[in-house]
Amino acid sequence: MAATGAGTPAADGPARSRRGAVALRQISKSFGRQSVLEQISLDIAPGEFLTILGPSGCGKSTLLRIIAGLEVQDAGSIAIDGQPVDHLRPAARVIAMVFQSYALYPHLSVLDNIAMPLRLSRLNLLQRLPGVRYLHPGTRRVATEITQAARQVAGILRIEDLLARKPRQLSGGQKQRVALGRAMVREPRVFLMDEPLSNLDAELRVHMRSEIAQLHRRLGTTCIYVTHDQAEAMTMSDRIVVMMQGVALQVAPPKAIYEDPSDLRVARFVGSPAINVLPGTVAAGSGIDVLGARLPLAVGLPVGTHVTVAARPQALSLTARPAGPSLTGRLVHIENLGSDLFLHAGIEGVAAPVVVRHDPALANMPGLGDMIAIALAAGRMLVFDGQGRRLTFEPEAAAARHVHA
Amino acid sequence: MPDSGELPATKAVRAPPRRRGHGAVAAVLAGPALALIVLFLIGPLACVALLSLTDYQLGAATLNFVGGKNYAEMLSDRVFQKSLTNTLIYVAITVPGSVLLGLGAALLIEADKSLRAFYRAIYFLPVMATLIAMSIVWELMLHPQFGIVNQVVKTLGFARVDWLQNQSIVLFTLCGIGIWQSLGFNMVLFMAGLTSIPKDLYEAAAVDGADLAIDRFRLVTWPMLGPVTLFVIVISAIRSFQVFDTVQVLTKGGPNKASEVLLYTMYSEGFEFFRSGYASAVTMVFLLFVLGLSAFKVFVLDKRVHYA
Numbered sequence: 001m002a003a004t005g006a007g008t009p010a011a012d013g014p015a016r017s018r019r020g021a022v023a024l025r026q027i028s029k030s031f032g033r034q035s036v037l038e039q040i041s042l043d044i045a046p047g048e049f050l051t052i053l054g055p056s057g058c059g060k061s062t063l064l065r066i067i068a069g070l071e072v073q074d075a076g077s078i079a080i081d082g083q084p085v086d087h088l089r090p091a092a093r094v095i096a097m098v099f100q101s102y103a104l105y106p107h108l109s110v111l112d113n114i115a116m117p118l119r120l121s122r123l124n125l126l127q128r129l130p131g132v133r134y135l136h137p138g139t140r141r142v143a144t145e146i147t148q149a150a151r152q153v154a155g156i157l158r159i160e161d162l163l164a165r166k167p168r169q170l171s172g173g174q175k176q177r178v179a180l181g182r183a184m185v186r187e188p189r190v191f192l193m194d195e196p197l198s199n200l201d202a203e204l205r206v207h208m209r210s211e212i213a214q215l216h217r218r219l220g221t222t223c224i225y226v227t228h229d230q231a232e233a234m235t236m237s238d239r240i241v242v243m244m245q246g247v248a249l250q251v252a253p254p255k256a257i258y259e260d261p262s263d264l265r266v267a268r269f270v271g272s273p274a275i276n277v278l279p280g281t282v283a284a285g286s287g288i289d290v291l292g293a294r295l296p297l298a299v300g301l302p303v304g305t306h307v308t309v310a311a312r313p314q315a316l317s318l319t320a321r322p323a324g325p326s327l328t329g330r331l332v333h334i335e336n337l338g339s340d341l342f343l344h345a346g347i348e349g350v351a352a353p354v355v356v357r358h359d360p361a362l363a364n365m366p367g368l369g370d371m372i373a374i375a376l377a378a379g380r381m382l383v384f385d386g387q388g389r390r391l392t393f394e395p396e397a398a399a400a401r402h403v404h405a
Numbered sequence: 406m407p408d409s410g411e412l413p414a415t416k417a418v419r420a421p422p423r424r425r426g427h428g429a430v431a432a433v434l435a436g437p438a439l440a441l442i443v444l445f446l447i448g449p450l451a452c453v454a455l456l457s458l459t460d461y462q463l464g465a466a467t468l469n470f471v472g473g474k475n476y477a478e479m480l481s482d483r484v485f486q487k488s489l490t491n492t493l494i495y496v497a498i499t500v501p502g503s504v505l506l507g508l509g510a511a512l513l514i515e516a517d518k519s520l521r522a523f524y525r526a527i528y529f530l531p532v533m534a535t536l537i538a539m540s541i542v543w544e545l546m547l548h549p550q551f552g553i554v555n556q557v558v559k560t561l562g563f564a565r566v567d568w569l570q571n572q573s574i575v576l577f578t579l580c581g582i583g584i585w586q587s588l589g590f591n592m593v594l595f596m597a598g599l600t601s602i603p604k605d606l607y608e609a610a611a612v613d614g615a616d617l618a619i620d621r622f623r624l625v626t627w628p629m630l631g632p633v634t635l636f637v638i639v640i641s642a643i644r645s646f647q648v649f650d651t652v653q654v655l656t657k658g659g660p661n662k663a664s665e666v667l668l669y670t671m672y673s674e675g676f677e678f679f680r681s682g683y684a685s686a687v688t689m690v691f692l693l694f695v696l697g698l699s700a701f702k703v704f705v706l707d708k709r710v711h712y713a
Binding site for chain 1: 505506608609611617620631
């Protein structure tokens with residue numbers, strides 16, 4: 001696969017990674033009275049793979065469409081490589097977009113679909129009339145170059161055998177590749193992808209996920225990728241923007257989004273099984289009371305303030321003789337995923353069962369209905385205030401616990 | 406090899422009983438519809454076909470089988486030849502006229518959201534109005550002395566035109582009325598077609614660099630309207646072959662057969678001269694054209710314009 005790409009126009013390495021910096025400054029947009037985007041500011045580095053992750057209706061597609069120029073923002077500005085593009089038409093922004101529906105031209109062959117952006121940019125209206133290329137040598141030369149470029153892109157995507165087919169004769173995965181090819185052929189500064197994998201079946205989605213990531217590594221083109229699927233976001237991105245209700249809650253690498261969420265909504269949205277959310281109260285003497293257990297965490301809030309303590313299933317563990325803070329509950333359900341066991345424990349005071357990750361290799365396996373004790377590793381707890389903002393611990397209180405960077 | 410020999414054999418043994426059961430049920434279920442088709446479509450058609458081989462006259466007690474005599478007569482009948490030519494000219498002008506203007510009107514109305522329903526209703530009025538009544542209105546408007554059309558022509562400084570009395574103009578006048586009448590119908594079909602084009606395709610075209618309206622039309626609108634356009638053309642052609650109302654009210658085929666058309670010939674032969682046999686033969690020619698158009702649509706064009 002690497003051999004086909006050598007020397008192709010779409011893969012000439014270092015020079016390309018200099019371009020494709022996207023800067024969004026306070027982009028706002030509302031449809032009627034409904035505010036869709038509120039003051040979104042982002043800096044996307046050249047060559048970065050940035051994913052905009054959020055539930056449907058959070059405004060992520062609208063943001064992408066504003067970057068593409070298909071929608072006009074109410075306020076704010078967009079610059080690509082330092083130049084404002086707000087006044088430019090989509091094509092003049094030198095970006096390419098892959099649509100959820102692929103949006104291939106159904107009457108054109110795969111080759112014509114891929115070649116279309118080049119034909120529209122390199123040939124004028126007269127030269128594009130059918131038959132002109134046979135009469136005018138200059139047009140013929142450009143047309144041949146365009147066909148070669150389209151073939152090269154098809155080679156990279158391994159769809160050379162499909163060039164004569166019409167979109168209706170292609171499978172979902174093949175259509176996806178043609179859509180990618182049409183985006184690649186212009187050598188855009190930025191790829192914009194709007195849920196490109198959501199129309200594929202689960203198996204193909206996983207496959208295309210790695211293929212797009214590989215393609216991105218190889219081309220080095222900036223990529224802004226919109227999805228509601230956290231697995232896509234976690235596996236493909238350099239950085240993730242988590243958006244909800246038109247607000248960018250957190251912008252960070254996948255690891256930080258998962259381990260170090262700055263907002264309770266981010267913590268809840270990312271992670272499967274979902275994070276455990278427990279009610280807590282700030283107690284006297286630098287600690288937090290959680291359902292009767294005392295966590296030695298000093299968050300610097302007045303005694304009696306209500307906080308939320310969140311714990312990933314792997315931050316909890318079964319314990320036979322609780323030494324530190326722990327909760328007791330009845331085992332109501334066991335999810336066996338082979339590599340992991342998830343124990344669901346019903347605990348008084350919380351509506352949803354608390355999920356604990358358990359290593360299937362360990363011997364101390366409780367049975368359904370048993371009372372189990374769950375140890376809370378204080379240093380691995382995430383604490384949020386009443387507005388869902390992340391609270392940091394006082395260092396001395398957490399110093400004894402193991403804290404990740 | 407024995408394996409590959411087995412497979413078709415088992416298939417062949419298993420399939421027929423099921424298929425036979427299917428056939429019986431299918432025949433029973435399709436029966437009523439089939440009976441009605443025979444009774445109301447195929448039957449009368451066969452009667453007309455048989456009648457066209459006789460010298461039957463409306464109201465006569467007897468009839469004689471004359472073979473192809475009616476058809477032979479048609480070949481030498483100047484009126485029929487004039488009628489056929491006029492009809493073909495009428496179709497050749499009305500179809501492209503009403504299809505292109507209908508498409509243009511649809512594109513214009515769809516281009517701007519304001520007053521869309523109003524324009525649509527205005528353009529659709531002629532389709533809903535009774536053509537006989539509208540023909541009388543046209544007769545008044547086209548009156549050589551007092552009609553509003555000639556008043557306008559005179560005001561603009563041109564000589565009056567005998568729209569319905571001039572042999573070389575009358576057919577084109579009827580074409581104009583035909584276009585006016587079917588434009589709205591075509592427009593509504595095109596508008597339905599336009600709204601069903603996925604927005605994504607226009608957006609993809611915009612990202613790909615189709616900045617000119619003509620590019621978007623060539624790349625998205627026109628190909629995606631293919632199925633609708635085909636339907637509109639065939640329907641318009643069939644409707645144009647059926648032109649009768651305007652001729653009957655405005656010209657009666659005149660002057661000097663200059664506006665004689667197939668259905669009018671059929672009508673006057675059958676119900677004015679009572680030559681039912683000959684009128685049936687004319688009807689068969691008319692049906693041949695309409696059937697030919699339908700067959701063309703079904704067997705040739707349908708396969709080339711559908712993408713899904």
